[in-house]
Amino acid sequence: MEEARAPGRAGPRLAVARRDGWFLLLAAAIVGADQLTKWLIKANLERGDSIDVLPFFRIVHVTNTGAAFGILQGAGPLLIIASLAGLAAILIYLFNPGFAQPVVRLGLALMLGGAVGNLIDRVSEGRVVDFLKVPNWPAFNVADSAISIGVVILLWTMVFQPPEKDGPSNS
DSSP, rough: OOOOOOOOOOOOOOOOOOTHHHHHHHHHHHHHHHHHHHHHHHSSHHHHOOOEEEEEEEEEEEEEESSSSGGGTTOOOHHHHHHHHHHEEEEEHTTTTGGHHHHHHHHHHHHHHHHHHHHHHHHHSSSEEEEEEESSSOBBOOHHHHHHHHHHHHHHHHHSSOOOSOOOOOO
């Protein structure tokens, strides 16, 4: 990725390269899948109802005005501000040439799509629709899954992938 400079400004700035389209497309697909599945749940299942799919998996229709695992219930404005700050950070890292590793960018794209999907619900309805339920775990949705998978990818990369070297070694 080339450094892009704005007229009259010193130093590199964030730039969207052609190859970034794949990551943005993935994030958009996550948002689309999340919003479609939430719409299907709202259209076909009354709030509080559930459908047993497998002995260990149910489709439910519940809403959550808080954050993950039901914490911060009723803190909508705070969660919207936190989501916007998180989105800004994800976008900065996603388009920062220093984070050009495709696996890192994959994790960031998943997190971006999930964050936007849940933010749409928070802004439009004041709550998030959750519909996937396994025993001993709070209900979740496609956006939550994307965020969680993105975080796992980032953690895995930080722990197991060796850092890239800047240049030839002097050893």
